[in-house]
Amino acid sequence: MLDPAELYRLETDVSRPDLPASTLIVSLGGLLDAGFTQKLMTDHILETCESEIVASFDVDQVLDYRGRRPVMTFSSDHMSHYEDPSILLHRVVDDEGTGFFVLTGPEPDYQWERFVEAVRQLVRMLGVRLVVSAHGIPMAVPHTRPVGMTRYASDRTLIPENDPVFGEVQIPASLENLLHLRLAESGTDTVGFGLHVPHYLAQTEFGDAAVAGLEAVHGVTGLAIPIVELAAQAGLNRADIAKQIEDNPEATQVVSGLEEQYDRFVQGRDRKSLLAAEMAELPSADEIGAQLEEFLREEAPGDESPESDNRYDGPDFLR
Structure with a gap:
């Protein structure tokens, strides 16, 4: 394996006393993100909380540009803009002044194990003790019922009220899930949430799933991430969905x-x-x-009284 430390660059001084934080939220997409659940959550966090970039990854080493071409802008007679892909580690501050990290960007196409090891190095360097992720998965459920979720964790005690819907199944791998596995093997706690998104909304925004995901993240981390604006947007989204289905x-x-x-x-x-x-x-x-x-x-031995022949004084539940 090539040196994982050469895959990322620190953008700030890691010796800063205010830099370490105990929680990392991972948002690297993957095979699917039904209802754009993870994207809605991540965009909301970075838009409503104070943040700074503390590390960036060398995407040239891990992305297949021809497999998913970045977007460029053509303006009349020249190329004016290129949306260069990036994988960034943000340090974010919640409403109570608690710091945490958010890792965002497209899922790497190559060098998964090296990328995971690079993240593990950053986790140790920055004092992270809990890694959390949430994304949408398409399910045969209606949007008019509460959003369900599949919970998973490195330690079952982290999800004490979990009531699994699935047993043991094989699923296509994602880097995010590999990260859960490898970090758990090295002793870091991880928790994941798969929000159940109606399959007919898998390719459109489903705000209710993002709200449920953010509430789940709050439940396991205690982070005071503002949710009012996201919930309001989800309400408008729900009304729009209802109107389209009614028609x-x-x-x-x-x-x-x-x-x-x-x-x-x-x-x-x-x-x-x-x-x-x-x-x-x-x-x-x-x-x-x-x-x-x-x-x-x-029952006395030799008791031959007529009453004893039909009498039963044992437990009521055996009558």
């Missing part, structure tokens, strides 16, 4: 079917939870055995 009978039918499917699924999970609670209230095998032993001890 399309076919879309209305699709959403109605997804609502019925979603509600049946939720009811099924509720029944499962209720059954689990009822089962938890039943006595254990040891408790049943102890009660039976107690009952047998109370």
Whole structure:
């Protein structure tokens, strides 16, 4: 492996006492970001919070320009602008003055392991203890129901109320997920959120997922990132989606079917939870055995009274 340290350049003095921070939010896209969830979140954070660039990566070494060509502007008779791609590490300050980092840019096409090692070096150098990411995944769910999410973490205690929807499945790899894996292997805590975006909105902005993602990030990090403006934009976005679907009978039918499917699924999970609670209230095998032993001890040997032939004084649940 080539030297990972040559893949990035520090833009500020890392010895500054105010530079270290415990949280890093990763926003490197990947195979998909349904509803532009991650982009909406990242843009909102960088637009509403004070920030500075502390490190930049050499994109020439890791991007396939012909695979996804950058945009240029042609003005009448000359080339006037080139949107050069960049992968940047920002230091951001939340509303309470707490610093954190945000890593943004296009997902590298090449040298994944070297890039991950470079990030790991920065994580150690800057005192990061928790790495978090959130993105949208398309699901057969309606936009009229609460946004669900798939949670994952290097340590299950970081997501204590997690109720998995999926079991073990194989998925296409992304650098972001590889980063979760490799950092966890080296002892850094990581948490990820996959926001469930209606599949029919996968290619358009879905503000509700971005709001849910930001709330999830706040829940695990405690960062005071302003959310009012993002929530307001999500409300306008929701109204626009509702209007477009209302004007399309076919879309209305699709959403109605997804609502019925979603509600049946939720009811099924509720029944499962209720059954689990009822089962938890039943006595254990040891408790049943102890009660039976107690009952047998109370039955005097040789008792042949007529009443004893049909009498049962054991546990009520065995009647």
